[in-house]
Amino acid sequence: xxxxxxxxxxxxxxxxxxxxxxxxxxxxxxxxxxxxxxxxxxxxxxxxxxxxxxxxxxxxxxxxxxxxxxxxxxxxxxxxxxxxxxxxxxxxxxxxxxxxxxxxxxxxxxxxxxxxxxxxxxxxxxxxxxxxxxxxxxxxxxxxxxxxxxxxxxxxxxxxxxxxxxxxxxxxxxxxxxxxxxxxxxxxx
Amino acid sequence: xxxxxxxxxxxxxxxxxxxxxxxxxxxxxxxxxxxxxxxxxxxxxxxxxxxxxxxxxxxxxxxxxxxxxxxxxxxxxxxxxxxxxxxxxxxxxxxxxxxxxxxxxxxxxxxxxxxxxxxxxxxxxxxxxxxxxxxxxxxxxxxxxx
Numbered sequence: 001x002x003x004x005x006x007x008x009x010x011x012x013x014x015x016x017x018x019x020x021x022x023x024x025x026x027x028x029x030x031x032x033x034x035x036x037x038x039x040x041x042x043x044x045x046x047x048x049x050x051x052x053x054x055x056x057x058x059x060x061x062x063x064x065x066x067x068x069x070x071x072x073x074x075x076x077x078x079x080x081x082x083x084x085x086x087x088x089x090x091x092x093x094x095x096x097x098x099x100x101x102x103x104x105x106x107x108x109x110x111x112x113x114x115x116x117x118x119x120x121x122x123x124x125x126x127x128x129x130x131x132x133x134x135x136x137x138x139x140x141x142x143x144x145x146x147x148x149x150x151x152x153x154x155x156x157x158x159x160x161x162x163x164x165x166x167x168x169x170x171x172x173x174x175x176x177x178x179x180x181x182x183x184x185x186x187x188x189x
Numbered sequence: 190x191x192x193x194x195x196x197x198x199x200x201x202x203x204x205x206x207x208x209x210x211x212x213x214x215x216x217x218x219x220x221x222x223x224x225x226x227x228x229x230x231x232x233x234x235x236x237x238x239x240x241x242x243x244x245x246x247x248x249x250x251x252x253x254x255x256x257x258x259x260x261x262x263x264x265x266x267x268x269x270x271x272x273x274x275x276x277x278x279x280x281x282x283x284x285x286x287x288x289x290x291x292x293x294x295x296x297x298x299x300x301x302x303x304x305x306x307x308x309x310x311x312x313x314x315x316x317x318x319x320x321x322x323x324x325x326x327x328x329x330x331x332x333x334x335x
Contacts, residue, residue, distance in 0.1 A: 009259035012266040020238040021231055025223040026212040029205055033198030049245050053257045074213035116204050119196040123225035174218030180208045
């Protein structure tokens with residue numbers, strides 16, 4: 001939602017873009033599924049909102065641009081989070097401990113890579129709800145890392161049709177995301 | 190740890206940073222994708238942000254602090270476009286609209302807003318009236334007894 005450049009504190013699009021999306025994603029990322037006593041992701045969002053109206057950063061000339069303001073608020077959130085980390089005793093969940101116990105051997109890396117690919121595929125599929133053909137293509141492309149010819153053979157489609165499906169994928173999924181994913185999942189052959 | 194084939198929130202956070210860099214650098218497309226990695230539809234209803242604002246207003250109300258006018262405008266705009274089953278939104282929205290259009294000098298706007306955010310656990314005007322009558326009756330009885 002970057003259709004506005006100058007921040008207007010009355011604009012609800014900023015809230016959708018920053019508080020509903022960017023800061024929600026940031027809070028999820030900072031918490032990493034861990035718990036800090038009874039302090040939750042929602043509390044972190046609330047404290048960030050509190051800071052937003054206390055400091056009124058949009059009045060600063062360098063932060064009047066919507067993107068800069070979003071970036072600044074993410075940093076404010078990180079700062080509040082760090083303060084909480086220092087204050088409260090961190091309680092790692094059982095999951096995280098178990099993850100650490102797995103060690104860092106090659107097999108673990110391979111498993112981790114496969115699981116990451118599956119997570120990426122699941123996120124990509126959410127751009128195409130109920131489209132089973134696209135879901136299959138995404139699995140073959142991003143999880144099984146197949147070439148176009150292999151995908152065509154497995155899906156019993158012509159290579160041309162596979163190319164069309166891939167074009168649709170690139171058209172629907174935002175380019176910056178696709179570029180990162182293609183860079184991360186190198187093509188074979 | 191992975192649950193079967195799924196990454197843990199910590200795993201997703203690591204993957205997101207690997208893909209898009211630190212959180213503050215994420216653009217809108219990256220943010221959308223990270224939310225999808227967490228299994229959240231980024232275009233889901235604005236219920237989440239409305240709840241966030243309501244919680245914020247509630248906290249400010251308890252601390253007897255003024256609610257920023259900018260936030261009230263944002264709330265009204267968001268609530269107008271949202272289909273919500275929670276009657277708190279409709280009631281709050283009505284209260285805010287009234288407060289924003291109140292005649293200046295008649296009653297202070299923050300006061301109107303604070304009043305409009307009363308939850309059910311607080312007394313209604315009817316209950317207050319009943320208590321007032323009871324109070325008067327008790328005082329009369331006490332006077333009579335003296």
